[in-house]
Amino acid sequence: MVIALAVLSQASFFQNATEAFLSRFTSASETEGGLEGTIGNRYLGGMISALTGTSNTPFFGYGIGMGTNVGSMLLSGGTQFLIAEEEWARLIGEMGPLFGIIVIFLRVGFCIKVAFACYEKLSASDFLPWILLSNGLLLIPQGQWAQPTALGFSTLIAGLLIASLRSAPLKRVVRTS
Known part of the structure; x- marks a missing residue:
């Protein structure tokens, strides 16, 4: 695989694709303000x-439902943001400050609990929960649940995370004499 990658990296079509990808990645990072702008302002902000x-x-x-x-x-009579565009602001706007914050803390608390469980599985050399966690930490706490497709993907990744954390059942050995 390393040899194939080394050979392909010399081809012009591969260099063009790599250059376009890196250019897009660099310009998006500059526009968003780098890591601080992406995680700090957009996610935690x-x-x-x-x-x-x-x-x-x-x-x-x-x-x-008013924010959907x-x-x-x-x-x-038209599609516009009546409450807010961001998910957490929409939750607080639809449910009020008390219940909106409770729902947000439930979502974040679930992610924290699952993250610790995934780390335990990782230390036991089970990599699947850890791989799924990377997607789950983006979709579950702050995913746009007002949109049905995004809600479906959040539910799917949460279910896959929970399923990946289950241990395989022990098989009984029946001895016959």
Whole structure:
């Protein structure tokens, strides 16, 4: 495989594809502000902006579904963000500060619990849960659950994570005399 990669890296079509990929990766990193902009502002900053932007939100929120595309279409006649574009802000806007934060902490708590369990499996040389965790930590805590496809993928990866953490059942050996 290493030899094939070395041979392919000399071909012009492979060099063009590699150069285009690296150029796209570099320009996206510069646009987003590097690692700090991507993880700090987009991922972790979503929680801070969700909490600071809820001063005018009613205690019980505006109602579940108002932040979805269907809710927007029914209430305003068009698809627009009535509450917020980010998932955590949408949860707080729909359910209110108390219940929205509870749901957010449930999602984050589930991810923390699964992450520790995946690490235990990794130390036992079971790599599958650890590999699935990389996708789960992006989709489960902050995935856009207002959109059915994204909700389905979040549910699928959560189910796969839980299934990968199960141990294989012990087989009984029946001895006959």
